[in-house]
Amino acid sequence: MIKLTTTSPTFAADFTTLVNARREADADVARDVRAIIARVRDEGDSAVHAYTQSFDRHDLDATGWQIDPSEWRAAYDGLAPDLRTALELAAERIATYHEKQKPQGTDSTDANGIRTGARWNAIEHAGIYIPGGRAAYPSSVLMNAIPAKVAGVDRIVMVTPTPDGEVNPLVLAAAHIVGVDELWRIGGAQAIAALAYGTDRLRPVDVITGPGNAWVAEAKRQLYGVVGIDMVAGPSEIVVVADGENRADWIAADLLSQSEHDPTSQSILFTDSAEFADAVAAAVDAQIETLATSKVARAAWDANGAIIVVRTLEEALPLVDRLAAEHLELACDDPQALFDKLRHAGSVFMGRHTPEAIGDYVAGPNHVLPTGRRARFASGLSVLDFMKRTSFLQLGPEGLAAIGPAAVALAQAEGLPAHARSVALRLR
Numbered sequence: 065m066i067k068l069t070t071t072s073p074t075f076a077a078d079f080t081t082l083v084n085a086r087r088e089a090d091a092d093v094a095r096d097v098r099a100i101i102a103r104v105r106d107e108g109d110s111a112v113h114a115y116t117q118s119f120d121r122h123d124l125d126a127t128g129w130q131i132d133p134s135e136w137r138a139a140y141d142g143l144a145p146d147l148r149t150a151l152e153l154a155a156e157r158i159a160t161y162h163e164k165q166k167p168q169g170t171d172s173t174d175a176n177g178i179r180t181g182a183r184w185n186a187i188e189h190a191g192i193y194i195p196g197g198r199a200a201y202p203s204s205v206l207m208n209a210i211p212a213k214v215a216g217v218d219r220i221v222m223v224t225p226t227p228d229g230e231v232n233p234l235v236l237a238a239a240h241i242v243g244v245d246e247l248w249r250i251g252g253a254q255a256i257a258a259l260a261y262g263t264d265r266l267r268p269v270d271v272i273t274g275p276g277n278a279w280v281a282e283a284k285r286q287l288y289g290v291v292g293i294d295m296v297a298g299p300s301e302i303v304v305v306a307d308g309e310n311r312a313d314w315i316a317a318d319l320l321s322q323s324e325h326d327p328t329s330q331s332i333l334f335t336d337s338a339e340f341a342d343a344v345a346a347a348v349d350a351q352i353e354t355l356a357t358s359k360v361a362r363a364a365w366d367a368n369g370a371i372i373v374v375r376t377l378e379e380a381l382p383l384v385d386r387l388a389a390e391h392l393e394l395a396c397d398d399p400q401a402l403f404d405k406l407r408h409a410g411s412v413f414m415g416r417h418t419p420e421a422i423g424d425y426v427a428g429p430n431h432v433l434p435t436g437r438r439a440r441f442a443s444g445l446s447v448l449d450f451m452k453r454t455s456f457l458q459l460g461p462e463g464l465a466a467i468g469p470a471a472v473a474l475a476q477a478e479g480l481p482a483h484a485r486s487v488a489l490r491l492r
């Protein structure tokens with residue numbers, strides 16, 4: 065973890081180094097992913113089989129490529145009642161939130177009788193990636209599949225790695241609750257490539273959504289164009305802006321909640337109190353030791369964690385915008401006042417009683433969010449990622465007479481005579 069203070073003469077340079085540090089796809093990851101994608105494109109199932117054997121340590125021909133819906137149902141039936149209630153509460157709240165995202169088309173006719181508009185349609189085939197390397201993510205099943213369902217996708221293909229062939233029953237139960245169409249036990253860049261290109265066994269999809277580690281995120285990035293993607297959702301991040309009135313142990317837990325995801329995760333605290341900064345640093349050290357995930361959390365905190373002491377919380381705001389973090393907590397009495405002055409974050413958690421982890425599971429907004437400063441230009445997963453818009457127009461003779469001459473003039477100016485003729489012929 066690095067400690068910075070805005071009063072230091074080297075702060076500007078130190079902060080720029082922090083902002084520009086590449087935690088995700090370094091050159092090695094990009095190169096390895098390129099090779100995996102090329103091999104899956106050329107060799108199909110045999111490449112997926114070989115990579116699964118090598119990265120997930122099981123033989124797909126023995127364990128099975130797909131998991132049957134009867135197993136999802138059995139997992140659901142076998143759930144402890146509190147877990148079933150929790151998953152169903154989460155599913156209900158996520159569905160309610162995403163229902164409100166369904167877009168409206170437009171259809172209007174102007175004074176010349178010219179009709180223009182746009183119509184939204186669901187995409188046909190969606191691949192949803194559910195991470196499964198270090199932890200199992202039933203919550204991500206809900207976060208990906210529910211907006212796809214709300215959009216009206218025809219075929220939802222879920223892929224998830226099953227390290228050592230072990231299947232997580234909660235992941236299966238979540239697949240049962242939302243009702244995906246296929247569930248494949250494959251992961252990593254090889255699963256993304258198989259979804260994008262298709263193989264003999266797996267029919268290709270049109271869009272791939274979902275979070276994953278550096279290899280998964282880089283594979284989606286490289287395959288954009290072959291398929292659509294939601295955004296690049298890589299290793300988790302959190303920025304916390306907290307005044308000295310907070311409890312240090314609460315804020316330390318919030319920072320660690322994202323550090324424990326991945327050794328390349330990042331947690332950053334901004335505070336206007338040097339004493340509070342020290343208290344949080346001590347609380348993080350004390351809490352890390354108690355976590356079953358301490359090895360990963362320690363690696364992430366040591367390599368990528370930061371505590372930044374600012375003169376006022378307001379001073380933090382432009383710095384927070386530069387980081388454009390996946391998650392931003394505003395732990396102070398008037399979070400709205402800070403939120404109003406901020407632009408770039410994947411999702412914002414306001415007030416002292418809104419820990420980021422509540423959004424990971426049950427609040428309703430999507431937890432699949434842009435990482436690596438991509439919240440400058442990208443948004444969290446939504447129903448719109450599973451839909452696309454087609455514009456339409458309809459003219460009669462009057463409408464064409466009104467605007468056609470302008471089109472002819474522009475076509476001639478562009479040196480495109482066939483364009484000009486196709487309009488002009490109808491004007492005579």
Ligand SMILES: NC(=O)c1ccc[n+]([C@@H]2O[C@H](COP(=O)([O-])OP(=O)(O)OC[C@H]3O[C@@H](n4cnc5c(N)ncnc54)[C@H](O)[C@@H]3O)[C@@H](O)[C@H]2O)c1
Pocket residue numbers: 096119120194195196197198199201204225251252253254275276277278279280297298299300325326329390431432433434435
């Ligand atoms: N941004 C978001 O919205 C969001 C949401 C949830 C989780 N996450 C992130 O998802 C990630 C989950 O990661 P995970 O590892 O647990 O599961 P994962 O499913 O993303 O990755 C596991 C796969 O990575 C591949 N892999 C591992 N090491 C490799 C190597 N050396 N070379 C090539 N491929 C390799 C393997 O194929 C393996 O199956 C974490 O980084 C977490 O922070 C992000």
Ligand SMILES: N[C@H](CO)Cc1c[nH]c[nH+]1
Pocket residue numbers: 201203204299300301322390424431432433
């Ligand atoms: N924090 C993750 C997004 O970066 C989502 C998640 C799922 N489960 C726990 N956390």
Ligand SMILES: [Zn+2]
Pocket residue numbers: 300321322325421424
């Ligand atoms: Zn999380």
